[in-house]
Amino acid sequence: MRITNLEKTIGNFHLEVDDLYIEPGKIHGIVGPNGCGKTVFLKMVAKILKPDGGNIDYEGLTGRDITMMSQRPYLMDASVYQNLIYPLTLRGIKPDEDAVDRTLERAGLLSQKKQYAKSLSSGERQKLSFLRALIFHPKLIMVDETLSNLDPESEALFEGMIVEVQKEAPITWMIVNHQLDHIYQLCDQIHYMEKGRFVRS
Structure with missing residues (x-):
């Protein structure tokens, strides 16, 4: 994906x-101080914010191939299961029930499958958001601080699943995380931002 002359003023x-x-097919870390524009940049790539100018060449990717995870995940007024399969429903894909159950079990959420999603703890909401992002096999996932401030078990779970995805069928990741040790360990390439600009990669 080539991004040129992209501008946004807020x-x-x-x-x-x-x-x-x-x-493509790599894990990209985006780091920089608070307020430097990391989230604004991701939201433009995700087509949540419209740029004032410039071009994003998605190289064939469409909106159906892209998802973004935020630090405070949005959950629908529905069960854990309905939230999880929502991306499949949007795309007219029938869920593989066994695969869904295995996914929930791995994250420790199988017993809460029928539970009202908004009653989950903050950590459980993050887990559900992460599983929901993966379930439709996107080609680009943007992670905005979702991996920050997790308990060590959840952090290890997420990072392990990212590594597994990359071994099986590599996709493109763009990860914002203030914990630089995790960024350096997990990412193939790191892009540094300051004051609304990328200063080096």
Whole structure:
């Protein structure tokens, strides 16, 4: 994915990306201080925010191939199961019930399959959000601080699943995380931001 001359102004903040290449099939870390534009950048790539100018060449990816996970995941007024399979429902894909159960079991959520999703703890909500992002086998996943401030068990679960995905059928990841040790350990390439610009990769 090639991003050129991308611009966005929000109040006094201005983001400008002259030329950035996101190599497909790799795990990309995006790091920088608070307020430097990491979330704004991800939201433009995810088509949540409209750029003021510039171009994002998705190289064949469509909205159906892309998902974004936020630090505070949005859950519908429905069960854990209905939230999990929602991306499949949107795409007209029939869920594989056995695969769904295995996925829930691995994350320790199988016993809560029929539970009202919004009654989950914050950690359980993060787990559900992560599983929901993976369930439809996207080609680009953007992770905005979802891996930050997790308990060690959940953190190990998420990172292990990311590694497994990359071994089986590599996809593109863009991960924002303030815990730099995890970024350095997990990512293939790291992009540094300051004051609305990428300063080096």
